[in-house]
Amino acid sequence: MKGFPLTWLYAPGDRPPVVAKALASGAHVVVIDLEDAVAPDRKAYARSATAELLRDPQPVPVHVRVNALSGPWGRADLEAVAPAPGLSGLRLPKVSSPSDVVRVARRVVSARGGVPPLYALLESALGIERAHAVATAHPSLRGIAIGEADLRADLGVRDDVGLDYSRSRVVVAARAAGLPPPTQSVHPDTRDLDGLMASCARGRALGFLGRAAIHPRQLPVIERAYLPSEQEIEQAETVLKAAAMTQGAQALPDGTFIDKAVVTTAHRTLTLPQTP
Incomplete structure (x- = not known):
């Protein structure tokens, strides 16, 4: 696992200055978000700005979280960013079955002559139940992870401990499929660094490796938590x-x-x- 990325920093695709700061933040991977972080009336702009940026190689790996194919924007996102030379991976939200991954792979293969690395986000009870099937859905799938905000809402979980079963299930599914350990979902309170550290320690104990972030100040905490002492x-x-x-x-x-x-x-x- 030498060189495995420990920090994955999200940045909204409709805010190019924020994306530029993310690229210079020291994060191991920058994830440009076209989904939850972008309002409906800004989707087209976010898509075009991201495609423009990724026409050129970037200083760090850049992934794009596209909108779900089941909605009105997902296909346009794939058409715009999948062929881009600067794209290092596609993060697929709300995956609930292997067919979700296969549909994306089939759609993008003709756009660039091959399928970019795909990462499936499991955000529902059904997605968690099918974690191993999703993890083995396609050779281009390089990782699975949990979208905890949506999963929490779907399950009606009020206490953080209520997600531990789902977390462990995804860790086991990734291992069984021969994939790297999953990265933890974001810690939503960007000022609660003590809470972030404690949460990372819990995630590491469960078998996660690295974590997504939504603010640069979270990066050193995540890295410190996941590096061996x-x-x-x-x-x-x-x-x-x-x-x-x-x-x-x-x-x-x-x-x-x-x-x-x-x-x-x-x-x-x-x-x-x-x-x-």
Whole structure:
């Protein structure tokens, strides 16, 4: 997972100055949003401004969250941005079945001679139930994630803990499909950095890797939360050194038991980006 992006910063497509700031923010990926962040009467402008920007390569990977194909704007979004040389990926909202992914793949393949990387956002109970089927829907699908605001509304969940089943299900589905771990959904309170840190710790414990953001001030908090600590790195190195010296299960001097699963976890820790 070397080089795996930890921060994904959303920026509204109808505000080019905000997009420009996002591109210079240090985010690993910038997601230009044509969907929820853009009012209906601004959709056409957002689409054309984004297509214009992506005519040229960008300094960081740029994904575009298009509108759902089931609505009035999704097809126009795909026609405008899918062929763009500066596009690094398409984020597909409100995916509830494998056919949603396949329809997009078929629609864009003729526009650019191939399908760009696709990322499915699961935002309903039905989407969560079909998570693995969605995750294996098409070879161009590179990741799945949860749109928690819409999912919360669909489920009628009032407490954050009520989403943990859905979160775990998506983590398992991604792993079973051979996809990277999902990224966490956005933390909507951009000033609550302590809450963001605690939420990231919870997400990391559940198996997520990295997080979407809606303000640059959230980026260093997310990165700090998901980077392995010096203690974690030291422990992983100790495990691997011990494993290299002895075959089979063993215990370290501190009582830590080492077996194949522990060694796998240590390898995973050391393949993550590390604190500069």
